[in-house]
Amino acid sequence: MDEIFISYKSSDKARVKVLVEALERQGWSVWWDREIPPGKAFDQVIEEALNAAKCVIVVWSKGSIASDWVKTEASEGARRGVLVPVLIDDVKIPLEFRRIQAAWLVDWQGTLSHPGFGQLTEAVAAILGHHPTPSRAFEAPRQDDRKSLDEEQEREEKPEKEAREDERYPGYQERLEIIPERGITEEIKTRKWRKIGVGVGIAGLLILGIFAYKLLLPADDPKIILFTASPESIEAGEKATLNWEIRNAKEVEIIGLGKVPLSGSVTVNPVQATTYTLIAENEKGNAVRGKITVEVRTPIPQPGISYFKANPTSIRKGDSSELAWETSNVKEVEISGLGKVSLYGTERISPAETTVYSLIARNEKGESVQKEVTVEVGVLIPPPEILEFSAKSSSGGFKLNWETSNAKEVEISSIGKVELSGSRAVNPAKTTTYRLSAENEEGEIVEKEVTVEVRVPSPPPKIDYFVASPASIESGKVSTLSWKTSNAKDVEILRLGKVDRSGTTTVNPSLTTNYTLIAKNEEGKVEKEVTVQVNARKTHPPAIEPQDAMVKNPERYLTITDYSFHVAFNGTAMIHHVKIKNLSAIAYKDVKVRMRYYSGAGVEVSGDTKTLPVTIPPRTERTYLEGGFVIGVAPSDVKARIEVVGAVPVINQ
Incomplete structure (x- = not known):
């Protein structure tokens, strides 16, 4: 399986070949030759190679930016998060791929030291989880290596060179003879040992240079030999084990887990898909990264059979019965003798003999549950x-x-x-x-x-008292209803609903209102009525009142004189046909109101504060929100009271 898949336009094959050779020199395997073996479909072979590759390199050129094939292959790499773009022509990358930085190889001549090629190898190594292992057989000698080789060759040729100099200078032997007392042989030996000493000195310097070179040689880059997750996909609540092995590193860290040993394993329990990043760093500060993702699947619930029954369970021969069933968390349902059926439903059957029907329900994982029902066929005894x-x-x-x-x-x-x-x-x-x-x-x-029913005579109901205090209020104020009954089974106040046999509740009518209390028992009922007189609020400001009072206290000048309120089946509370009176000389907008909700017994249970999207002209009384306005959420059986608590003044309009 090749590690790298290269997507390119066929017209760029010659230039791409140079890139492939450079990547292979790094020790990576590359799939790029698109010759299709006999008996295989073109798109099938490409898809298999694309799916198998751990990294996808797309080569953008003048031709490839218009190729649908190249875009499709690049899209798959981007979807998997393994795409590395490369530019070999100065072109505009297709829009959907511009967010991914591309390596610049427009001026690249195949050298491994090119900055763009270095960026490319770093990006590929980050995706593959390990740096390349270059093949030395394909590397050109470095400049220092060439110098050492030249010096060694010069040392080997030097004796021959000196011998040739002896031949070029005829007086050389004569010069040896001018020292008769030492002799020619002794002089030759002296010169020979001098040459040997020079050679030994040069050899020592060479060894010292090699030692210094190795001493100054950069430390090997850290390598990620292994970084895996087992398993790579788990269900929520399960665990996975991360395993790793690192070389040439001083320190290793897994982000989120902290520092770890150079080799080892750790158990993780992610609640969602998580990518773990391993960073290995050597003594020189060189670092390499590796990533592994643990996918977390949503657990598939166990299949269930809510019911499986036959009606009737006993029939005469020739009659029929009906099977009925309902399942949950299943993909398919099968009933013996009937085959595959819907996940829930009914089926009319007419067995010739007593039959046991088995219902089998399976979920997505193939897990199954079974239930049986028997239909007996024989002489039917009718039910009582x-x-x-x-x-x-x-x-x-x-x-x-x-x-x-x-x-x-x-x-x-x-x-x-x-x-x-x-x-x-x-x-x-x-x-x-x-x-x-x-x-x-x-x-x-x-x-x-x-x-x-055996009735025991009981005394008739009685209303001891039913009063309103105060009986006359200003608009917007409240009055308290108080009552006490005797011998009553049910007590109700019209407009408020059922209440306790004795108690109190506050009311806030917008108009003069009659409240009727009805007390009932088995012997009959009695009624009593009280009236709460509502007078207009005396809020007209004096003619000389300054405008800043109207601006600072809108609630003094705005009165809601009438409205309709109801609660929808889903609990949404709405108001409509809201009549608002403006007593001031300026207009107001965005009227802020407070809703108070009361139970049937008159107890305040909740409330909402909302801003009505209306504009009220000065000194007017009009009806607004005829189409309705959602004011909040409330129980279906509550009563509502509304009051103005603020508004935004509109000046000079």
Whole structure:
């Protein structure tokens, strides 16, 4: 499997070949030759190579920016987060890929020291998780290496050179003879040892230079030999293990986990897809990075069968029964004898003999659950029926009447076993419920109840008092209703709903309102009415009142004289047809109101503050928001009261 996939225009093949050779010198395997083997489809081979590659390099040129194939391959690399763009022509990269920085190789001549090629190898190494291992056999000798080789060759040629100088100078031997007392042989030996000493000195210097070169040689870059996650995909709540092995590093860190040893493993439990980045750094500060992502899948719930039943479970031969079922968290459902069916539904069946039907439900993971139901085929015993069971008053008490069908035995609670159909006089001392049970030959039982009400006379209801305090209020003020009843079972105040038998509640009518209290019991009901007189609020400012008072205190000049309120089925509280009176000499907009919600008993339960999007001209009274306005959320059975708490003055309009 090749590590790198190169996407390019076929017309650029010659230039791309140079790039491929340079990458392969780094020790990476590259897929770029698009010759398709016999029997394979072109797009199939490319797709397989693209999916298998860990890194995708797209080569942008004058031709490739217009190639749909190149754009498609680049899109796949970008989707996977492994795309590395390269520019070999000075062109504008297609819009969807401009956010990814491209390596500049427009002026590249194939050298490994080019800055753009260095950027490219760093980007590829970051994606692959390891730096390249260059192949030395393909590297050109460095300048220092060439100098050392030249010096060594010169040392090897020097003796021959000196021998040639002896031949060029005929007086050389003569010069040896001018020292007769030492002799020619001794002089030659002396010169020979001098040459040996020079050679040994040069060799020592050479060894010293090599040692110094190695001493100053940069430290090897850190390498990520292994950085994996096992498994790479887990379900929420499961764990994965990160494993790593690093060489040539002084310090290793996994972001989010802190510093770790050069080699080891650690267990992680991410709650969502997480990318772990490993950074290895050597003593020179050179660093390499590796990334691994642990995907977290949403757990697939267990399949369930809500119900699987047959109705009826016993039939005569030739008759039919209906299977009904409902499942949850399943992908497919199968019923024996019927094959695959919908996830829920019904099916009419007519088996020739007693049959056990098995329903099997499977989820996305192939996990299954099973339930069975049996339909018996034979002689059908009809179920028992209660045709009538009633109680009627008669002289001195009540009479129970009943009639059954297909029953073997009939029993009435508090009485015992009775005939299959008949009547019986009863005279209970208190309200009593009688239950009739009818059973057939197969033990099937049906039941029905009837209640005989025995009333004990009770005193009529009474309203001890029902008053409003104060009975006259200004608009916007509140009055307190107080009441007490006796012998009442239910108490209600019209407009407010059911209330306690005794209590108080505050009301805030916008107009003069009559409140009627009704107390009921089994013997009847009584009513009483009180009136709360509402007078217009005396808020007209004096003629000499300055305008700044109207600006600072809008609530003194704005009055809501009428409105409609209701709560929708989903709890949304709305107001409409809101009549607002402006008593000031200036206009207001964005009227801020406070809604107070009260229970049927008059207890404040919640509230909302909203801004009405209206503009109120000076000294007017108009109706606004006829189409309705959402004021908040409230229970369906509350009453609402509204008041102005602020507004934005509109000056010089």
